[in-house]
Amino acid sequence: MNPIKRYGVKKMHVPDGVLPLWVYILFLAISLPILGIAIRKVNKRFDDRLTPYMGVLAAVIFAAQFVNFPVPPSSGHLVGTTLLAVMLGPWAAMVIIALVLFVQALYGDGGLLAFGLNFFNMGVLGAILGWGIAFILFKGITKFLDEKASVLIAASVSAFITVVGAAFVLGLELLTIPGLGFEFVYIITGIHAVIALGEAVLTFVILLYFVKAKPKMIAFLKDSDTGRALNRDRTQEITPTLEEAR
């Protein structure tokens, strides 16, 4: 058994053939309709001038997930769903994570059958928890700090909590493997608590870049293009939302 498949680049997600087949099918049945809803929401709220930035963010997340940082004796990588959710809202975050997971599956990381389960953990849970927790924290922190500092703190703390929460759910899912006891849930959650610190730091650093360079891409901030897109009513006419950076 050699878990290290390639130099610096490893299989990071749940592969096919580990969990019982019904678990994979169940999560495909749950996740695919949610992905469909996410695509419809994006369709109604985002206009096509934001698309280059969607591509850029997908590439950033793919690259960030490509390389692991050491957490001896293990390692971890950025998930990035909270970062995306804070910037683009939960629906667009789900769609981008789905695209990233699909390409990773083509690279042999996480099976196509396991796509539903991986998408549920990182895309659905990550986006809903990440966005929800960050939003509550953001509203609270803005009473004491300015918007930009608040979004950085809220997103980082939320990223930490979300990764730990998703790892806990992953542990529960893995209990469907015969022979695994509940202590396994503690182990995998504990490992990811350390990895989540890395997630929080990376979320802070990447978001700091966007706060400085492209604050209009952060939905939580006032007057942001993505924020306007999220709040747009479906019946409203499309109006220009993206002012090109001068």
Next chain:
Amino acid sequence: MDRNTFVRVIIPVIVLLTVVISVLIFTGLASENPDGFEWALFDWAGITEPEGGFEGIFAFLGSGPLVDAVTGGIGIIVILILAYLFFKFTSRRTE
């Protein structure tokens, strides 16, 4: 996408991400420890990792820092184009 956006946003991102990944891989900064998920599942729990199956579209190239840097760069371009096209066709048209 207009030419201006392509030159000012897309190309710098591709170049920057590819350079960062390549530097991390070639300088050995990318961790070679097993991933949190795999360490816990396959090593600690003693569950045999499923052998065989789909190893990825670039599996035939083998492994090594150069292969990983190149395939990583290709992946960045692929995901960028895929996400761009996907959102282009699924988002609302600007009037």
